[in-house]
Amino acid sequence: MRVAVDFEECLKDSPRFRAALEDVEGDVAELEVKLDKLVKLCIAMIDTGKAFCAANKQFTNGIRDLAQYSSKDALMEVSLTKFSDSLQEMINYHTILFDQTQRSIKAQLQMFVKEDIRKFKDAKKQFEKVSEEKENALAKNAQVPRNKQHEIEEAANILTATRKCFRHIALDYVLQINVLQSKRRSEILKSGYDLFSELAPFMKDLGAQLDRLAMDAAREKREMEQKHSTIQQKGLASDDDAKLEYNVDPASGTVMEGYLFKRASNAFKTWNRRWFSIQNNQLVYQKKFKDPPTVVVEDLRLCTAKPCEETERRFCFEVVSPTKSCILQADSEKLRQAWIKAVQTSIATAYREKGEEAEAEWKPSPSVGSPDSSAEAREKALKGESALQRVQGIAGNAGCCDCGQADPRWASINLGVTLCIECSGIHRSLGVHFSKVRSLTLDSWEPELLKLMCELGNNVINRVYEAELEQSRVQKPQPGSDRQQKEEYIRAKYVERRFVAKCLVASAAPGGKAGPSGREGKRQSLPEAPQAPSTQQAVAAAPLPVRSTDSGFQQSASDSRERLASATSAHTLYEPEAERPPGCLESAAPPEAERTLPGLQLYHAAYEKSLPRMAEALAHGADVNWVYVEKNNNRSTPLIQAVRGGSLVTCEFLLQNGANVNFRDAQGRGPLHHATVLGHTGQVCLFLKRGANQHATDEDGKDPLSVAIEAANADIVTLLRLARMNEEMRESEGLYGQPGQASSGHTEMQYRKCIQEFISLQLEEA
Known part of the structure; x- marks a missing residue:
């Protein structure tokens, strides 16, 4: 049975169904135009033919008059009479041809256009009307808040009634389409057969084909009516609503597909109904069947699906990927559970079947043995x-x-x-x-x-x-x-850092403040810290940790306290800044103090360029923005110490772990200031790249550019001026619109290229 539009797709009202309708409706509209044109041409041909027959008849009568006039000449009379009879016979054939044409082509095709195509148009109007009513009912049902029970019941009842009406009319419309498509061949060919029925043997073969076509059309009509009746009963059963709203097609790789409401990511958070499908390990949607699919999740292995009760709407669930979250809404609780289960099943299947395939492109590199x-x-x-x-x-x-x-x-x-x-x-x-x-x-x-x-x-x-x-x-x-x-x-x-070696974190560091006990805590830059207890008091109050690892910090408790007391006998762990060379680490604190105070360990390790010890300090709960308040109240952070140590990679490690690039010490100098003073070009590049404020001034009113000019550091001056020019171009583009766009983009590219080249050069020299 040749079916133009599938009945099953009709019940789901899928984009495939809508696309098939568009194709059929366009085809029928074009067919109607062609048939109308043919009927008009047929009418013109019949009218012209009748005029031709009338003129021929007059001509024949003239020949007969001439034959009667020539009655005395027997040869002349017989010849003219025979000639007029032959012409009359031809006129009679033409008259019969035009009459048959009028009956078979004009009348039959006009009846097909006026009755069959008109029925199709009427069915189309009813379908479009009920389709619009269904969309309104779906939207109203989706918008009802979960806390208004009477509105929920009312909207659900309206949706159920509208959906049943839609399915009934849609099935009738599909039946009308399929019957029309089946009937059109026999109707058009039959009109030609009736006209040329005397042309044997072609007409004989055509007659046999017409008989078969008529029988096939009648059989297909019966089959389609039977299927229409069966599917109509299925579609009107309310228990099957959830199953009808989605489709599973393992042969094409489709895990599930169906309509869902999607909340837009714009400021208005609008909801739009789209056709979603899970296929090829991706979640995609499209508005129309011929539209290219929009990918929501590129790899389902990296996402999760869970119910979402945070919105006012009912039946919502959330698909969370590493980069974004998508809120979707089903039409019922059964559909929501079906979609969540389909996503979870797809994730499990993808891991099982495609996990190794994703890794197969790259062969393992030789591992380093020691x-x-x-x-x-x-x-x-x-x-x-x-x-x-x-x-x-x-x-x-x-x-x-x-x-x-x-x-x-x-x-x-x-x-x-x-x-x-x-x-x-x-x-x-x-x-x-x-x-x-x-x-x-x-x-x-x-x-x-x-x-x-x-x-x-x-x-x-x-x-x-x-x-x-x-x-x-x-x-x-x-x-x-x-x-x-x-x-x-x-x-x-x-x-939870459950397997990290136990290290008891003191609440305050010598001359400073410790951050939260875990990196998940909110990091703060402390403007002014109250007077902290002395180092001796902090260590005496804090039990020393028990360590069983090979980090090199194994000391007895008594020996640790003796060493720490000895180191703090000068009232501070560090010498005043004015009494030591610029950029020099003050003094190495005993490892036991660092273990007791992770912030202090991070502070020292940042200067010593020891990334493993820095990672250990962070694992023990060190705040990456821990502030050390020295005797002269300098308020340094690990990032500033990393600048003093001269390591670009150490700075990068701290920035990747949330260090504040614009934190300023007691002299008003941030990391960019310190890198400029010390002439560390690569660090200047890195801080500019990470959004450091180049306009910040220290207590002397000097910004980094002024410091670089005084130091006659041409590289850093160039970088800072490029950064400032790039910033001004951006502001100009924001104020005046498009005119500065090209030059701004060019400056931005030059600026970033320059920064990356300086960083690469610094790394090579290191």
């Missing part, structure tokens, strides 16, 4: 290999940091570890204040980030975050472990 070879790997990191090769060349980085999966292609840039695709998705869900995930193959990597990754690595970080894993008796996940087990482990490792 930590001793890390120096060689760091040298390679600055030479021409890809980001994947450089990072995987570090000891332990050839496998996922959390589950050991070979050939990881993702990395956490603030932790400095490599991850498999599944663990990277879990890291993204923790939030960027815990882990910032990048792809080693798809994202671009700045040289400072690559150097940072090469300074750390899985072995270094796991020695910190898994120091007491064995004592905890928690089983570390394997590559084949399920996602839930991995997620629980990763949260315990990085959020």
